[in-house]
Amino acid sequence: MPLSRRQTLRTLGLGAATLAAPAVMRHAALGADPITVVGIHDASGGLDIYGLPMIACLSFAVDEVNAAGGLLGREIKLINYDPQSNIQLYTQFATQAATSDHAAVVHGGITSASREAIRPILRRYRTLYFYNTQYEGGVCDRNCFCTGSTPAQNVQKLVPYVMKKWGKKIYILAADYNYGQITSKWVTKYCRENGGEVVAADFFPLNVTDFGATIQKIQQAKPDMVMSVLVGGAHVSFYRQWAAAGMKKKIPMASTTLGGGNETLLLTPEEADGIVVAYSYFQEVDNPANKEFLQKFHAKLGDKAPYLGGELAMRTYVGFHLWAEGVRRAKSTDRMKVIEALESGIAFDGPPGRTVIDGKTNHVSLDVYLAEVVNRGFKVLEHFPNQPPADTASVCDLKAHPNTDRQFVIDVKI
Amino acid sequence: MDLLVAVALQVMTGIATLFLISLGLAVIFGMMGVINLAHGEFLMLGGYAAILSVRHGINLWVAMFLIAPLAVGLFGLIVERLMIRRLYGQMVETMLATWGLSLALIGIVTMVFGNTVGGFSAPLGSVQVGKFQFSAYSLFLIGAAGLLAVLVWIVLRRTPYGLLARGTMQNAEMAAALGVATERVYAVTFALGAALTGLAGGLLAPLSGVVPTMGTAYIAKAFITVITGGAAMLVGTLSASVLLGAAGVLGTFLTTPVLGEAALLALAIVLVRLLPRGITGRFFQRAL
Numbered sequence: 001m002p003l004s005r006r007q008t009l010r011t012l013g014l015g016a017a018t019l020a021a022p023a024v025m026r027h028a029a030l031g032a033d034p035i036t037v038v039g040i041h042d043a044s045g046g047l048d049i050y051g052l053p054m055i056a057c058l059s060f061a062v063d064e065v066n067a068a069g070g071l072l073g074r075e076i077k078l079i080n081y082d083p084q085s086n087i088q089l090y091t092q093f094a095t096q097a098a099t100s101d102h103a104a105v106v107h108g109g110i111t112s113a114s115r116e117a118i119r120p121i122l123r124r125y126r127t128l129y130f131y132n133t134q135y136e137g138g139v140c141d142r143n144c145f146c147t148g149s150t151p152a153q154n155v156q157k158l159v160p161y162v163m164k165k166w167g168k169k170i171y172i173l174a175a176d177y178n179y180g181q182i183t184s185k186w187v188t189k190y191c192r193e194n195g196g197e198v199v200a201a202d203f204f205p206l207n208v209t210d211f212g213a214t215i216q217k218i219q220q221a222k223p224d225m226v227m228s229v230l231v232g233g234a235h236v237s238f239y240r241q242w243a244a245a246g247m248k249k250k251i252p253m254a255s256t257t258l259g260g261g262n263e264t265l266l267l268t269p270e271e272a273d274g275i276v277v278a279y280s281y282f283q284e285v286d287n288p289a290n291k292e293f294l295q296k297f298h299a300k301l302g303d304k305a306p307y308l309g310g311e312l313a314m315r316t317y318v319g320f321h322l323w324a325e326g327v328r329r330a331k332s333t334d335r336m337k338v339i340e341a342l343e344s345g346i347a348f349d350g351p352p353g354r355t356v357i358d359g360k361t362n363h364v365s366l367d368v369y370l371a372e373v374v375n376r377g378f379k380v381l382e383h384f385p386n387q388p389p390a391d392t393a394s395v396c397d398l399k400a401h402p403n404t405d406r407q408f409v410i411d412v413k414i
Numbered sequence: 415m416d417l418l419v420a421v422a423l424q425v426m427t428g429i430a431t432l433f434l435i436s437l438g439l440a441v442i443f444g445m446m447g448v449i450n451l452a453h454g455e456f457l458m459l460g461g462y463a464a465i466l467s468v469r470h471g472i473n474l475w476v477a478m479f480l481i482a483p484l485a486v487g488l489f490g491l492i493v494e495r496l497m498i499r500r501l502y503g504q505m506v507e508t509m510l511a512t513w514g515l516s517l518a519l520i521g522i523v524t525m526v527f528g529n530t531v532g533g534f535s536a537p538l539g540s541v542q543v544g545k546f547q548f549s550a551y552s553l554f555l556i557g558a559a560g561l562l563a564v565l566v567w568i569v570l571r572r573t574p575y576g577l578l579a580r581g582t583m584q585n586a587e588m589a590a591a592l593g594v595a596t597e598r599v600y601a602v603t604f605a606l607g608a609a610l611t612g613l614a615g616g617l618l619a620p621l622s623g624v625v626p627t628m629g630t631a632y633i634a635k636a637f638i639t640v641i642t643g644g645a646a647m648l649v650g651t652l653s654a655s656v657l658l659g660a661a662g663v664l665g666t667f668l669t670t671p672v673l674g675e676a677a678l679l680a681l682a683i684v685l686v687r688l689l690p691r692g693i694t695g696r697f698f699q700r701a702l
Contacts, residue, residue: 209622244549246540
């Protein structure tokens with residue numbers, strides 16, 4: 001029934017937008033002075049645990065650049081849209097960003113489903129797109145820069161580490177959409193390469209909250225560890241129910257997603273401590289750039305500063321600065337000039353370490369960290385500098401085939 | 415052997431959960447005939463009542479067993495007085511009004527508490543069953559569901575109020591002619607249904623977490639259970655919960671969580687096709 005309400009609203013909204021379009025366009029043409037940047041992140045709905053910190057970091061990065069005089073002498077105007085964890089709204093806002101806001105760049109998308117919804121739209125309207133989330137890899141599109149880490153960077157480090165620590169039998173729990181499906185294949189691949197075995201993989205729609213039967217199935221399968229590729233607010237129940245069944249002390253857990261948002265704050269130390277994860281950033285990373293960033297971030301936002309946890313929010317900050325550097329080097333906001341500048345191998349030294357754009361794939365090489373949850377935060381265990389996006393590079397070559405426009409499902413040999 | 419016990423316990427937890435989320439609706443829809451599309455939001459309010467009380471330092475059991483049902487029961491009383499009372503017997507109007515109420519409640523709660531997932535940890539720790547471990551809380555839910563079933567049965571069968579309520583629902587005009595204040599009986603019964611729903615919301619909060627839109631995940635299942643159950647509200651809901659809950663959990667065990675859910679829905683379709691008047695339209699016809 002909510003569907004029909006949405007459809008009605010959408011129809012009405014589209015009608016209104018069509019009527020208002022001439023007025024909006026005239027207005028936009030007059031105020032051409034600031035550079036418009038659009039952010040599309042879920043500030044409500046099940047994905048807000050990821051979206052809210054990302055919005056805070058994007059706004060902070062924009063303010064930083066504006067405080068330093070803007071870009072090319074022009075101020076940056078940031079428009080944040082909230083798609084409310086609803087894919088239909090993503091497409092609507094992407095269209096709006098391209099056609100009526102004339103955005104120089106769109107930063108946004110959290111789930112891979114949302115990215116694949118807006119990526120073709122932004123390409124069609126020739127609007128540059130930055131996707132700043134860790135994801136399953138394989139996107140090959142000159143118009144789209146993916147600045148988060150991918151399985152060849154994070155899972156490749158995570159799986160051997162936890163297998164060495166805990167054993168060879170892995171039970172995978174994953175969210176039932178492209179990210180979960182593909183990431184679980186990568187986990188399987190790295191597990192087998194290290195002489196291990198995946199005893200089972202279960203997939204859950206994003207709204208599932210009851211994991212009771214699954215917890216029994218896991219006990220029956222007796223794995224050496226559980227690998228969680230669960231996503232979003234509803235799936236947080238799994239960690240609660242796992243701990244409530246007393247399983248946390250019996251079977252250890254690693255995750256490719258926990259801590260991407262604020263899950264560690266929602267869970268008690270009894271429920272989450274000891275879970276091992278890999279990301280390209282943790283708030284607890286110890287280096288001077290990060291210390292300086294956090295000090296400024298907290299000075300500016302005060303009590304409202306979100307906990308940054310894993311990488312999603314920080315990659316959004318880095319992604320914006322990479323784009324800004326591209327504009328500086330191109331001396332223009334023209335899309336093709338900025339793309340060419342970015343592909344020349346722009347780097348940004350920030351809190352997570354050095355991020356370099358790989359012009360062949362429009363992905364980045366970055367530092368990867370392993371950490372475990374300790375008392376609602378993370379303890380960084382290991383640091384691997386300069387990891388290339390080897391997974392996407394194995395299928396994507398934009399230098400040779402600049403017109404590629406697709407997400408390769410990397411043939412994970414398992 | 416251990417596995418059998420583990421599966422059996424899990425099946426019973428699934429049944430208990432389904433029964434808990436449907437019981438309040440069985441009273442409001444099954445007994446009174448009010449199509450309450452805000453049922454899911456009543457559950458959600460119960461969850462929020464429990465979670466907010468716990469955050470303010472109130473004892474967890476008091477929050478779940480007293481505050482959640484009282485708060486939602488009271489809310490139900492207000493809703494009955496302002497809205498439902500004017501719409502008895504008008505099915506379409508009731509649906510529209512309660513659907514509006516559902517949307518409004520989701521909106522208001524989102525504005526006040528934000529659209530984020532809240533939760534608290536389940537109490538009681540875990541128990542060992544052979545090689546398997548269980549959340550003791552889910553065992554407790556089974557007990558709570560059983561106890562509630564007995565309580566509702568006693569109230570409707572053995573108390574003067576129960577007699578008046580059943581009489582009024584059967585033939586309101588005749589009851590009124592015999593001097594029963596039917597308006598009051600309707601109000602109290604609606605509040606009772608709301609309170610049961612609030613209690614269910616409170617009890618489920620530690621397992622599922624609460625979010626303003628959580629009701630939408632439950633409302634379809636609750637209606638399916640009550641409709642599959644048929645005319646005898648208590649026995650019907652109970653037997654439908656047993657069949658559908660078992661199908662869902664066993665399906666999950668044998669295949670995947672998605673197919674488990676599908677098995678539950680498929681069984682409901684088959685049951686309603688074979689027994690259009692619900693399970694109690696053919697079996698246990700004289701039951702409550």
